[in-house]
Amino acid sequence: MPSLNEIKNKIASTKKTSQITGAMQMVSAAKLAKSEQAAKDFQVYASKVRKITTDLLHGNGFSDSNHPMLVQRPCKKSGYIVITSDKGLVGGYNSNILRAVMQLQKDYHPNGNDFEIICIGGMGADFFRARGYEPLFEIRDIGDQPSFEEVSKIISKSLEMYLNGIFDELYVCYNHHINSLTSQVRVEQMLPIADISEDEAEPEKILNFELEPNRDAILNELLPQFAESMIYGAIIDAKTAESAAGMTAMQTATDNAKNVINDLTIQYNRVRQADITQEITEIVGGASALE
Numbered sequence: 001m002p003s004l005n006e007i008k009n010k011i012a013s014t015k016k017t018s019q020i021t022g023a024m025q026m027v028s029a030a031k032l033a034k035s036e037q038a039a040k041d042f043q044v045y046a047s048k049v050r051k052i053t054t055d056l057l058h059g060n061g062f063s064d065s066n067h068p069m070l071v072q073r074p075c076k077k078s079g080y081i082v083i084t085s086d087k088g089l090v091g092g093y094n095s096n097i098l099r100a101v102m103q104l105q106k107d108y109h110p111n112g113n114d115f116e117i118i119c120i121g122g123m124g125a126d127f128f129r130a131r132g133y134e135p136l137f138e139i140r141d142i143g144d145q146p147s148f149e150e151v152s153k154i155i156s157k158s159l160e161m162y163l164n165g166i167f168d169e170l171y172v173c174y175n176h177h178i179n180s181l182t183s184q185v186r187v188e189q190m191l192p193i194a195d196i197s198e199d200e201a202e203p204e205k206i207l208n209f210e211l212e213p214n215r216d217a218i219l220n221e222l223l224p225q226f227a228e229s230m231i232y233g234a235i236i237d238a239k240t241a242e243s244a245a246g247m248t249a250m251q252t253a254t255d256n257a258k259n260v261i262n263d264l265t266i267q268y269n270r271v272r273q274a275d276i277t278q279e280i281t282e283i284v285g286g287a288s289a290l291e
Helices: 004-061 093-108 122-130 148-163 215-290
Strands: 078-083 115-120 137-139 169-177 183-191
Touching: 004 169, 004 215, 078 093, 078 122, 078 148, 078 215, 093 122, 093 169, 093 183, 093 215, 115 122, 115 148, 137 148, 148 215, 169 215, 183 215
Parallel strands: 078 115, 078 169, 115 137
Antiparallel strands: 169 183
């Protein structure tokens, strides 16, 4: 049985740990609030870009475009942007997405030579490299609320690889933020752009603008921006889920530390009571021996 000093030291160290995890929980909560607001603000922009793109593609009877970002070509190789964190202490955030990607590889790319990985976050890059998959491109240490400038290089590089035929489809794999306790693994196709439905266009609400120079020229500029906005939106969503996972993990750690402290306190009192009882017994025994 441990001594009183050993138990006391364990209680003191656990209290220090709980103070650290409690502080980290508060930091993650502040990050989560900012990330959720950033995600809401971005959705306003993303919805406008989507509406303009949809109207240009399907409005006024126009629905035909040969832009390479819209054309489905024979898929010889797929590209996956995998979004993870740069550090741990986020519960199952990284393991969930990495497990899903490895299962995806097993199901759809068993040969291992018809897919490429692009990594956002050091945990994912290190994970794949350790298993023999060298990422085409990676970026680390982006902010908790990344600006577009921070991630524009990897986004533009991904689009360039697609247009150059490095891969024929591009997917983004990330944790979608639902609430502070729940996230959901998502694998979404980004290229070719295939989720712009004609049903979303409302021709009766479209103003008959005179387009200059022409519709195709505008689409050539707009479609890359639309694809970039979808990828950037996934990054913001993933960062929000990361902050939520960090907050939940630290809250769990803090609660567990409190439970450990309670258990150690009970153990300390029992050992102390046993020591006192033994001392009383020894005193009584000594007194009886003197009689």
